[in-house]
Amino acid sequence: MRLTTEPHFLNIPFSGRRSGDFPLTWGQRWIWNLVAARAPHYADLGDSYTVAIPDICNMNDVSEALSALLSRYETFRSSFCLSTDGKPRQLILAEGHLRAEVRDVAADDAEAAAGTLEAEFNSVPFTLPELSLRAAVVTSEGVPRFVVICSFHMAMDCHGMVSVLDDFTSLLAGDPVGAEASDPGRVTHPADRAREEAEADSARRSARGIQFWERELAKFPDDPLPYSGHRPESPRYQTFALRSAAVRVAALHLAAELGVTTASAVHAMAATLVAQRTGSRTCGFVMAASHRFDPDAVSYPGTLVQGVPVAVDVAGGTPRQLITRTHRAGMLAALAGYCDPDDLADVLRESYGPEKTRARLACVVNLHLPDPAGTAGAPTAGTVVTRERAERLLAESRYEYVEGTPVENERFYLAAQGNSADFSITLRADTAALAPSEIAGFLRDLERALIACLPEAGPAA
Template identity: 30%
Template sequence: MRATTVHTISFSGEGSGNHPLTWAQKWLWRTIDLNAPRIERMNMRATIEIPSGIDLDTVIEAVRELISRHQTLRTRFYVDENGTPRQATAGHGNLRLEVYETDGTELSEFTRRVSDSISETPFTPPEISVRPAIVTQGGTPSRAVLSIFHMAIDSWGLNRLAKDFEQVLQALASKADLPPRDILTHPSERVDFERTSAGMGRSAASVRYWEEQLGLFARDCAPEARNAPEHPQFREVWINSQALSVASRAVAHTLGVSVNAVFTGLAAHLLSERTGHPGVGFLVFNHNRYGRKWAAMYGTLTQNFPLYVAVDGRPLVDVIRTVHPLISKGIFYGQYDPDDLASAMAELSERRGFMPDISCAVNIMAEASDAAGDLSGDPAEPARAAQEALPATKVYQGAGLEHEDMNFYLSVSSRTGDTTAYLRANTKMFSSGDIEAFLRSMEQSLVDVLVRPDR
């Protein structure tokens, strides 16, 4: 796809320098190393609607300001002469910005094609971690499109970054003061924290928690590998469901738990049913943005913590109730130096005589404001609404992967209006049909809980 015009924008910002990776970046680098050189899936995408009345020069200036204010966007990643991955932040430089004029294609489809185009190749060491583009209609800006290397940002940071861009754009358009830069937290500050006694203490506490939880994990979590692998071996199936949104919020409200607990407990219950194992050990992805300082960090902070869920044939609602306090505790132990953890896990596996299976993971993203929902009124209404929404559910195949270290990876993005989830699983253990059936069982199981609360 060829850009209509190309602009070169100059940027400058504070905080240049060369640094080691943060814990979260080291944690993520493992996935990059496993999949290299096919790491284009590590490109995070954002599309921001441009309000009417804002001209192209203003949008370009907003992109310049966004890059200047966020060190993480001005950072490139490379491997040094000793084979160690590092990050280098540029204090100034130039960046290519492409503008695409629509060609008559429907706007959302054209924008998706632009996003695909700027994201189709992996980021390379000479590049800073962002590729911007602007979509215009009749010369008027309509959408800003960003592709950002996952090493520089995670899903939580990406959502915040999109909102920051909107604020910058509105300030420039109205000639108001720009949002302050000094309230932002940058990856270099995280590197500094992790070297302090407080940082090292946090890692040590997390490692101890890992040892405690992994002591409960079994040798196997996923089903036995009985199938011939499909191609790609790790299939990915997506579901978009309003019924899941209604049901998960209603169940969370009724049980007094988080939406995260609902989906994690549900996944454990269904996986235990499938495998026959009395419990399930998950790695739970965690955004780690606790406290004002880290809530203001846009760079990647996501890591995970282990969570063992005892199912033992109990009803789904009991499992969900059990999971809620476990997650509330576990979220404080998802920040650690991967090198420290690797040593501890090696010692643990030697003591137990086997390596616990940590190949099953859940990544649940539900906005805090959506945690319980406003469900005042007729208590039977959510059940009716969820049932009525079932026919509108969409299920479709994703790209999948040929290489992956997770045999079962469930990702859920839950919002009030709808929920989008995907399950990527090893086809030696789950056929494509099994994966789709699992997602549909998630939906139906939650609706059934609403219809029959005693189930």
């Protein structure tokens, strides 16, 4: 939808308990390195969300809820800069205003308008001096219908946003229980975490994480996805996307049957396809991991996502056994691989040098997929999804070329997200390693490989 109405703006006041200049957390420094690697093409480092506004709310209620969100979550009152010694810092404001866009549209167009605003937010990179939260309100005849908020990945990841969005929904509804749950005195904010990560216990944890990295990278091929020898295309980095109900059905069924994450099924088949290209029995991916395994981390309002190395032996056993093996390797990496990214970079440079380090870390998977429990339409216990059923859905699959973000230190970036109808899988690759036809072909082969893991028929009646 193209928005044709002229916007007007709200100035949302906020104030907080703390302000000042603070160092970054490990998670923030990991994202900082991504920002530096992708600059100026890092528009995909913002996450947008749409929240439906209860009928009882007026514009004043919405403004107050946004003000409370900024006041309680100081990470949204943060911006970023370089200190005089060249190190990144976060600046927390004590008070100020957020400029929120307001668009008035016809009632039937309100949800589509929110989607358009989400896309607009996602397409424009955050600037470092900018507050880490953007907001817009969609109204119909002056009545607020949706709030669109976008957070900078330096400040918040999608896992942290789960509890933030729950709190914001409670604020809109006037629920005091939800409001109390997010009191700044009861949660750990990034400034607090950065202080904790400077202590001796955290330094020891980081050292263990770096040792895990060294052991796991030793299993990687020297070059997990070598250059093919042909001249790269223009543009050099190209992205193709697959929307597939067949992948959704197959991956959710395999996850339910094998007791693994849905992402593990996709990860395992991708590892097989990459290893086949190189003739290696091992595939080495850097996997984006949430690092939220304890109660404090689950509710932590900040970014904890870091990459971890996952070496998968694709030789031997059945595809289902490979999925289980991949799941175990991924879980171990997520538990053991969290560390100080600056210390890790020093060790990798010393062990491999810059060129070999880039080659080993050139293949990345970032699979944010729902697991069967609580997912609408997911197979229930005892349900058998056959290969034939999934193949019937292939007619609905859609492949397309999309504008991608070039990242010169990556040759292969596989990402996935899911909804109630299908899974969206995108592959961005360096065309010096994969020709455009091979990028699209990889997604097609991945879809077929997942379907091939399903049983040919259900149990006999």
